[in-house]
Amino acid sequence: xxxxxxxxxxxxxxxxxxxxxxxxxxxxxxxxxxxxxxxxxxxxxxxxxxxxxxxxxxxxxxxxxxxxxxxxxxxxxxxxx
Amino acid sequence: xxxxxxxxxxxxxxxxxxxxxxxxxxxxxxxxxxxxxxxxxxxxxxxxxxxxxxxxxxxxxxxxxxxxxxxxxxxxxxxxxxxxxxxxxxxxxxxxxxxxxxxxxxxxxxxxxxxxxxxxxxxxxxxxxxxxxxxxxxxxxxxxxxxxxxxxxxxxxxxxxxxxxxxxxxxxxxxxxxxxxxxxxxxxxxxxxxxxxxxxxxxxxxxxxxxxxxxxxxxxxxxxxxxxxxxxxxxxxxxxxxxxxxxxxxxxxxxxxxxxxxxxxxxxxxxxxxxxxxxxxxxxxxxxxxxxxxxxxxxxxxxxxxxxxxxxxxxxxxxxxxxxxxxxxxxxxxxxxxxxxxxxxxxxxxxxxxxxxxxxxxxxxxxxxxxxxxxxxxxxxxxxxxxxxxxxxxxxxxxxxxxxxxxxxxxxxxxxxxxxxxxxxxxxxxxxxxxxxxxxxxxxxxxxxxxxxxxxxxxxxxxxxxxxxxxxxxxxxxxxxxxxxxxxxxxxxxxxxxxxxxxxxxxxxxxxxxxxxxxxxxxxxxxxxxxxxxxxxxxxxxxxxxxxxxxxxxxxxxxxxxxxxxxxxxxxxxxxxxxxxxxxxxxxxxxxxxxxxxxxxxxxxxxxxxxxxxxxxxxxxxxxxxxxxxxxxxxxxxxxxxxxxxxxxxxxxxxxxxxxxxxxxxxxxxxxxxxxxxxxxxxxxxxxxxxxxxxxxxxxxxxx
Numbered sequence: 001x002x003x004x005x006x007x008x009x010x011x012x013x014x015x016x017x018x019x020x021x022x023x024x025x026x027x028x029x030x031x032x033x034x035x036x037x038x039x040x041x042x043x044x045x046x047x048x049x050x051x052x053x054x055x056x057x058x059x060x061x062x063x064x065x066x067x068x069x070x071x072x073x074x075x076x077x078x079x080x081x
Numbered sequence: 082x083x084x085x086x087x088x089x090x091x092x093x094x095x096x097x098x099x100x101x102x103x104x105x106x107x108x109x110x111x112x113x114x115x116x117x118x119x120x121x122x123x124x125x126x127x128x129x130x131x132x133x134x135x136x137x138x139x140x141x142x143x144x145x146x147x148x149x150x151x152x153x154x155x156x157x158x159x160x161x162x163x164x165x166x167x168x169x170x171x172x173x174x175x176x177x178x179x180x181x182x183x184x185x186x187x188x189x190x191x192x193x194x195x196x197x198x199x200x201x202x203x204x205x206x207x208x209x210x211x212x213x214x215x216x217x218x219x220x221x222x223x224x225x226x227x228x229x230x231x232x233x234x235x236x237x238x239x240x241x242x243x244x245x246x247x248x249x250x251x252x253x254x255x256x257x258x259x260x261x262x263x264x265x266x267x268x269x270x271x272x273x274x275x276x277x278x279x280x281x282x283x284x285x286x287x288x289x290x291x292x293x294x295x296x297x298x299x300x301x302x303x304x305x306x307x308x309x310x311x312x313x314x315x316x317x318x319x320x321x322x323x324x325x326x327x328x329x330x331x332x333x334x335x336x337x338x339x340x341x342x343x344x345x346x347x348x349x350x351x352x353x354x355x356x357x358x359x360x361x362x363x364x365x366x367x368x369x370x371x372x373x374x375x376x377x378x379x380x381x382x383x384x385x386x387x388x389x390x391x392x393x394x395x396x397x398x399x400x401x402x403x404x405x406x407x408x409x410x411x412x413x414x415x416x417x418x419x420x421x422x423x424x425x426x427x428x429x430x431x432x433x434x435x436x437x438x439x440x441x442x443x444x445x446x447x448x449x450x451x452x453x454x455x456x457x458x459x460x461x462x463x464x465x466x467x468x469x470x471x472x473x474x475x476x477x478x479x480x481x482x483x484x485x486x487x488x489x490x491x492x493x494x495x496x497x498x499x500x501x502x503x504x505x506x507x508x509x510x511x512x513x514x515x516x517x518x519x520x521x522x523x524x525x526x527x528x529x530x531x532x533x534x535x536x537x538x539x540x541x542x543x544x545x546x547x548x549x550x551x552x553x554x555x556x557x558x559x560x561x562x563x564x565x566x567x568x569x570x571x572x573x574x575x576x577x578x579x580x581x582x583x584x585x586x587x588x589x590x591x592x593x594x595x596x597x598x599x600x601x602x603x604x605x606x607x608x609x610x611x612x613x614x615x616x617x618x619x620x621x622x623x624x625x626x627x628x629x630x631x632x633x634x635x636x637x638x639x640x641x642x643x644x645x646x647x648x649x650x651x652x653x654x655x656x657x658x659x660x661x662x663x664x665x666x667x668x669x670x671x672x673x674x675x676x677x678x679x680x681x682x683x684x685x686x687x688x689x690x691x692x693x694x695x696x697x698x699x700x701x702x703x704x705x706x707x708x709x710x711x712x713x714x715x716x717x718x719x720x721x722x723x724x725x726x727x728x729x730x731x732x733x734x735x736x737x738x739x740x741x742x743x744x745x746x747x748x749x750x751x752x753x754x755x756x757x758x759x760x761x762x763x764x765x766x767x768x769x770x771x772x773x774x775x776x777x778x779x780x781x782x783x784x785x
Contacts, residue, residue: 024321025150029571031328032145034184044355048364051460052570059181059212061354061574063456068571 007043007053007069015042016074023071030072033062040077086127087136087251088168092157092192093176094185095143096575098204101234102176103140104587106243113591122490123168130248139168145184147191147290148324150569151493155297161195162290163300164281172198172250174243176234179209179216182343186225186335187328190262193227194286198250201229202243208576214345221342226259235581262334263327265289272316279308293320354576358453367457374450375476378441382480382511386433393433397426420612427608427688428601431483431747434511435596436589438477438484443588447580451491452572459570465552466559468497469570475501475551478508479544482748486755487592496564500555502755503765506748507551509544509740512689516739517543519693519712523732547740554768596751603750611658611687618656626655653695658683672738672774673731673781675720685744692739730784734777742773 004019018039021027035041035057044061045054053069055062064072091106093099103111107126114123124140141160142153149155160168173192177185193199203218222229228246232239265273269289276288280301291298295309313320360366401418408414445451455469462471470492477485485505492498509517521536528535617623630651634644653659654677662679669679681695696715718726743749749762756762 024325026569026571028148028321028324028328029145029150029569031325031332032148032184032187033571033573034181036332044358045362045364047362047457047460048368049458049461051458052456052572054358054362054456054574056355060184061358061576063452063459063570063572063574065459065570068569 004073004075006074007041007055007064007072008066010043010074012043012045015040015077017041017077019073019075021071022073023068026068026071030062030068034060035062035072041072041074087134087171089136089138089247090160090168090170090173091138091140091176092161092173092188093143094145094178094181094188096573097143097176097178097185098234099140099143099176100584101581102174102202102204102232102240102243103138104583105234105237105240106138109587109590111587111591113595130244130251134248134251136247136251138174139170144188146188146328148293150571152495153493158290158294159299161192161197162287162294163298164283166300170197172200172247174247175199175201177201177203178205179203179343180205180212180214182216183332183335183339186339187331189225189227190331190335193225193259194261194263194284195290196283199227200243200246200250201225201227202232202234202239203229204232204234206231207233207235208578212345214343217342217344221338224338224342235583261286263330266323266326268316268318269323272312272318275312275316276309279312280305289323292318293324352576354449357577358574361450362453362457367453371454371457371472374445375473378438379476379479381441382434382437382477385437389433390430393426393429397422397429415616416609419616420609421605424605424608424612427747428597428604431481432593432597434481435484435487436593438480438488439589439592440585442473442477442488443585444580446491447578447585449575449577452574455572456570456574463568465555466497466500466562467555468492468494468501471497471501471555474505475508475548478505478510478551481510481512482506482508482745483596483751484592486748486751487596489755494564494568496562497568499562499756499761500558502752503558503761503768504551504554506743506745506765506769507547507554507741509547510689510745512745513739515690516692517736519696519715520727520732520736520739522712523715523727524729524736543736543740546737550741550772595754603753604747607746607750608687611684614657614661615653615684616656618652618660622655623652626651653680671781672777673728673734673785674738675726677726678735682738682744685739686746688747689739689744728785730781733784734781737780738773738777740773741769741776743769 005016006022010016018035018037018041020037021030039057042056043053044056046052047054047063050066052063052065055064091099091103103124103126107128110128111124111126114125126138127135128138129135139160141157144154144157147158147161149158160166161170163169175189175192177189189199189201201222203216203221206216209216216231218229218231228250230239230242230246232243263286265285270285272292273285273288276282276292277285280288280291282288282291291309292313295306295313298306298309301309361370401422404414404422405418408417442451445454451470451473454472457469458472459469462469471489473491474485474489477488482505485508486502489498489501489505492501517540521539525535525539530538618626627648630648631644634647639647658680659676661683662676665679665682666674666676669682674682677696681692684695685692715727716725720726743766749766752762752765753759
């Protein structure tokens with residue numbers, strides 16, 4: 001996959017590393033929730049009816065709407081968690 | 082030093098176990114109110130720590146940082162940065178979850194920089210152990226310079242140490258030896274200095290926060306607010322960038338500390354949550370499981386509440402009968418036995434349904450299921466201006482709108498919560514069922530269509546109309562209502578946990594209590610007024626009604642029971658309620674309703690199912706009333722021209738009216754309580770009843 005990409009481009013079951021955020025508000029909120037640049041994330045599910053994204057990081061689970069998920073820019077990791 | 086009651090704030094991230102700790106500390110000595118001016122719930126409890134210290138513990142809404150993104154979070158932040166706030170804490174007990182230590186330390190370092198005396202309650206140690214995480218809390222305490230106590234919010238372990246430490250802390254001065262976690266950059270320092278020249282602040286970080294929140298600070302007057310905002314503009318202060326830099330800098334300090342004090346052997350194994358969510362949030366199974374659960378709740382509310390509801394009904398009826406037999410007939414005894422006791426009964430009758438609904442919903446909330454439902458339905462609900470959580474209220478509304486509206490408290494976005502409150506009563510509740518059941522026979526005869534029963538299908542269509550009406554109304558409200566709150570979804574889905582029964586119990590205790598003593602008062606008052614209107618009238622008219630009824634009865638050779646019914650019916654006609662029925666007849670005539678139906682519409686305001694009792698009294702003029710069902714009575718009812726009153730168009734119009742109109746004062750009382758304003762119940766009444774009028778009018782005019 002070409003860098004950079006965002007959460008909406010991940011397939012279910014894929015993981016990647018957060019590189020940066022393209023929106024300050026989303027960045028502040030997600031970082032306060034413990035999702036930092038450098039954190040590995042894993043896409044658990046996409047919601048039914050084309051809704052939210054359900055991701056997992058090392059110890060917690062977070063749901064994001066498409067709008068927010070687009071603002072989380074990712075890079076490939078060497079190997080999956 | 083304790084001439085005033087000390088305020089202790091509980092603070093922490095959402096899902097850190099704040100509620101459990103609060104319940105452990107305060108027990109049943111809890112008081113639930115609202116933060117001034119807003120509808121965010123304020124829970125507090127008074128406890129006596131020792132001879133010197135009587136304290137009030139305030140449960141602040143959970144937040145991830147001092148940069149709030151919802152109304153709840155903003156309340157917490159405003160309380161902490163307004164030194165004149167009534168709830169400004171003397172000490173903060175900070176609850177941190179050891180399984181997510183780095184994130185939980187972020188807010189901790191922020192409030193530490195505000196120089197609050199602090200205690201940290203380190204929670205979830207049992208879960209950490211299961212995950213092979215060990216935390217050296219002594220090293221953590223030394224590294225942070227803050228007292229840390231390991232607790233277990235579920236078992237209460239460590240709570241006594243919290244109390245002892247708290248008492249010590251209140252008797253001494255600040256215990257914390259930490260230096261500032263965040264170093265303001267030059268530009269921030271300059272701004273901070275200017276802010277502190279204008280406003281009383283504790284330190285430079287406090288001043289910086291005031292500048293940061295300049296637009297949203299509720300506790301400054303307009304002048305001060307403008308001054309502050311000008312200052313922010315002049316200094317080209319960019320809140321978001323500074324906020325980002327601050328958070329990064331804090332994590333740079335936190336991460337090395339966490340790495341030092343935590344030893345964890347990271348496992349790749351799938352957690353319980355992973356496994357459960359593989360099914361529970363599945364694209365197809367997820368929604369199916371959700372609707373299965375909701376069906377179960379719906380059934381439970383119906384099935385489990387019948388026995389206690391009948392029992393309550395029976396006990397109060399017995400009490401009334403008993404009092405009638407021992408008290409002399411007087412206004413006072415009638416007020417007691419026909420007004421007050423049925424009124425109290427009318428409040429308490431809802432308690433079983435409310436208890437069952439909240440029991441099940443609280444358990445789902447406790448184990449962590451609700452946030453999954455929010456995640457699954459967020460998108461579809463959002464299109465209608467609702468929230469993922471609204472779906473729970475809408476489904477509960479199928480049993481009773483009162484507990485359903487109370488359950489909207491979990492929706493943090495005010496606009497989404499308000500819309501949910503406004504449309505939930507359109508979902509057909511259980512009180513409409515008896516009304517539909519009687520009238521449906523006039524709409525369609527009972528026959529089989531394949532496997533289905535014609536009347537059953539009409540029933541289903543009525544429910545679907547209710548659901549559609551709710552969704553359409555939400556969409557309209559979405560377009561009309563303005564909201565300053567930015568809509569987004571960044572929601573933590575907590576790990577699945579066993580329900581904490583103590584928390585469930587306290588929640589139930591509080592919800593049921595707030596219904597009985599909050600909405601209950603209003604319901605009681607209105608039912609007394611309705612009783613008065615249906616029992617009394619201008620004395621001349623009432624006397625005449627009794628005389629006419631007695632003469633007619635004797636002419637027609639009625640037995641005693643029928644005579645009494647006939648008298649009751651004539652008295653109801655002559656009563657104030659009857660007068661109003663006649664008064665509104667011109668208005669409801671175009672809908673196909675006569676003045677008797679008008680009376681039923683008015684008395685239905687006590688509860689929709691009262692329709693059945695009212696029409697049964699009004700139409701009991703038949704020869705041998707006891708042998709006829711209500712339906713037969715209605716069929717026999719003729720107007721002055723000798724045509725039947727209850728024709729298909731009339732019944733259809735009436736059913737639709739009952740489906741859409743706001744006729745339940747208990748619901749309105751609950752809406753008032755939940756929105757803290759008469760504005761919303763009034764709007765709700767007008768829009769629902771107005772729509773009902775139009776719908777019934779159109780339908781009647783088409784079909785008559």
